[in-house]
Amino acid sequence: MSAAPRIFSARHAMGRTVQGIAMVASDGFSARYDLDRIAGVFSRPAHKLVGRSYVGRVLVLDTAKGGVASAWMLHEMQSRGVIPAAIVFNTVNPILAQGAALGDVPMLAGFNCDITSMIADGAKVEVDPANKTIRIID
Amino acid sequence: MQLDDEEQDIAAGAAGPVAQQALKHQIAVGDFFGAADFVPVTQAHIMADTESLGEAGVRWLESLAATREGRRRVRIPTITDPRGTDFANAAFLGHTRTMLTLEERAIAAFVKLGVMMTDTCINYQTVQPALRNEHVAFGDTGVVIYSNSVCGARSNFEGGPSALAAGITARTPRYGFHLPAQRQATLHVRVEQTPVSLNEWGALGGVIGRLAGNYWAVPVIEGLEGAPGSDQLKHFGAAMASFGSTALFHLVGLTPEAGRLSDVAGASLPQHRVGRADFEALQKSYRRDGAIDVVVFSAPQLSLLELRDLAGLCDGRHMRVPMLAVTSPQVKPDCDRMGYTSTIETAGGTVLSGMCFYQSYAREIAEARGWKRLVTNSAKMVNILGGYGYQPMLASMEECVDAAESGSLA
Numbered sequence: 001m002s003a004a005p006r007i008f009s010a011r012h013a014m015g016r017t018v019q020g021i022a023m024v025a026s027d028g029f030s031a032r033y034d035l036d037r038i039a040g041v042f043s044r045p046a047h048k049l050v051g052r053s054y055v056g057r058v059l060v061l062d063t064a065k066g067g068v069a070s071a072w073m074l075h076e077m078q079s080r081g082v083i084p085a086a087i088v089f090n091t092v093n094p095i096l097a098q099g100a101a102l103g104d105v106p107m108l109a110g111f112n113c114d115i116t117s118m119i120a121d122g123a124k125v126e127v128d129p130a131n132k133t134i135r136i137i138d
Numbered sequence: 139m140q141l142d143d144e145e146q147d148i149a150a151g152a153a154g155p156v157a158q159q160a161l162k163h164q165i166a167v168g169d170f171f172g173a174a175d176f177v178p179v180t181q182a183h184i185m186a187d188t189e190s191l192g193e194a195g196v197r198w199l200e201s202l203a204a205t206r207e208g209r210r211r212v213r214i215p216t217i218t219d220p221r222g223t224d225f226a227n228a229a230f231l232g233h234t235r236t237m238l239t240l241e242e243r244a245i246a247a248f249v250k251l252g253v254m255m256t257d258t259c260i261n262y263q264t265v266q267p268a269l270r271n272e273h274v275a276f277g278d279t280g281v282v283i284y285s286n287s288v289c290g291a292r293s294n295f296e297g298g299p300s301a302l303a304a305g306i307t308a309r310t311p312r313y314g315f316h317l318p319a320q321r322q323a324t325l326h327v328r329v330e331q332t333p334v335s336l337n338e339w340g341a342l343g344g345v346i347g348r349l350a351g352n353y354w355a356v357p358v359i360e361g362l363e364g365a366p367g368s369d370q371l372k373h374f375g376a377a378m379a380s381f382g383s384t385a386l387f388h389l390v391g392l393t394p395e396a397g398r399l400s401d402v403a404g405a406s407l408p409q410h411r412v413g414r415a416d417f418e419a420l421q422k423s424y425r426r427d428g429a430i431d432v433v434v435f436s437a438p439q440l441s442l443l444e445l446r447d448l449a450g451l452c453d454g455r456h457m458r459v460p461m462l463a464v465t466s467p468q469v470k471p472d473c474d475r476m477g478y479t480s481t482i483e484t485a486g487g488t489v490l491s492g493m494c495f496y497q498s499y500a501r502e503i504a505e506a507r508g509w510k511r512l513v514t515n516s517a518k519m520v521n522i523l524g525g526y527g528y529q530p531m532l533a534s535m536e537e538c539v540d541a542a543e544s545g546s547l548a
Binding site: 012013014028032033034035036043044045046047063064065067068069070071072073075076078079080091092093094095097098099101102107 | 163166167170171172185186187189190191192193194195198219277278279294295296297298299300313314351352353354380382383385496497521522524525526527
């Protein structure tokens with residue numbers, strides 16, 4: 001029996017290499033719709049991560065959701081240090097990529113698997129945009 | 139990305155630091171999505187309310203506006219999405235001096251950059267619609283999906299920084315919906331009953347958005363009876379974009395790229411059927427019994443025709459709870475001139491201009507005014523406002539006005 005894979009390759013990547021604790025959900029992401037950006041928690045009642053703090057976490061989520069505001073909001077969140085360490089998506093939209101470019105947030109997107117089912121919530125991971133990979137450390 | 143001679147000069151700083159920074163931002167995004175090169179654009183539309191920008195975003199804009207070296211002004215018509223307040227009604231909304239100062243600073247910076255402060259999310263109804271195959275850099279998801287789908291123009295979702303960059307460089311990375319192949323349908327939806335009211339059109343858009351599920355999905359839709367109007371497709375598209383991050387849909391026989399199904403669809407698309415039960419279920423999922431705090435018509439801003447309808451419903455009545463109707467600065471003078479504003483406000487409502495409710499410190503408004511239970515005919519808005527601490531409810535314009543008059547949603 002082979003061991004479960006511990007490293008996953010993305011088609012799209014941007015930013016610095018970071019390590020952090022993964023916060024994982026098969027759900028979407030919009031900085032405007034889903035977050036209390038002052039408290040640093042997911043706030044939309046229907047979101048699977050509602051009530052949890054995203055600060056310093058590597059978010060591993062299914063897809064970027066509507067709302068162009070996220071393009072500014074990651075920059076604003078970064079200015080206060082109330083920001084995820086990185087964001088990893090199965091599928092991303094231009095807004096989150098544009099926001100990551102302005103807000104200096106490492107980002108990966110586009111896997112040949114459902115990345116939200118391959119990484120456990122709470123796992124320690126390394127996001128390496130230069131090599132377009134996310135790796136499970138613990 | 140392949141850069142032409144002018145782009146290489148801009149990247150090297152020949153046009154100054156503002157253009158250089160703009161192009162480098164665009165290259166980072168273009169590289170992320172594998173864009174081969176840039177495509178010239180004719181218009182840009184910037185979403186930049188100060189709730190989104192915050193102090194950090196406004197300082198960033200001010201730093202661009204204060205740059206003296208090289209070119210800092212936009213090169214193509216570059217317009218703005220709604221602002222974070224209506225200055226004439228800021229006290230009513232509970233907006234603080236701090237919020238207003240931030241707005242004033244952002245506006246001053248945009249003006250120095252040559253941006254036209256149109257403050258509208260319905261520029262396709264009020265300023266100048268983009269036309270078929272016209273490449274543009276539009277912000278506001280509702281503007282993009284309408285322009286792509288109904289007008290046949292070509293735009294990605296361009297967030298504020300990227301739309302401003304496109305205004306400054308007059309181009310955008312060629313990826314996504316600038317490419318013909320990306321505009322082909324990826325799912326087929328047969329609609330079994332045609333919506334009637336605007337909230338039903340929005341709810342149907344929300345259902346299809348959920349089916350589509352991500353930005354790169356393109357629904358092609360058949361089965362609608364008749365030809366929907368601009369306001370119907372405005373609510374339909376805005377909700378689809380909000381629920382699904384969708385940027386393009388096709389209506390067979392109606393929208394410009396889908397004269398026939400085969401124009402946009404291959405043979406083996408995933409098939410879905412959507413009926414009245416589905417869009418009514420979405421609407422009912424937001425309904426609650428009991429008293430309400432506020433009624434809001436917004437998201438997208440109301441057209442003159444919607445305001446005419448609203449005024450007709452308000453004539454001679456008295457609202458027990460606040461009722462807000464939000465429109466664009468282009469529509470508001472006509473609304474005043476034709477007496478609609480007077481009719482709505484005599485009944486106890488308020489007509490606001492140049493803002494949009496959810497882009498205007500909605501959380502702070504809730505806290506300042508004690509508003510939580512909100513009724514609207516905008517499916518887009520009910521999808522958003524749950525995250526802002528509201529209990530939003532979706533109803534028809536007629537039901538909304540009845541609720542404002544009685545204080546509860548029947």
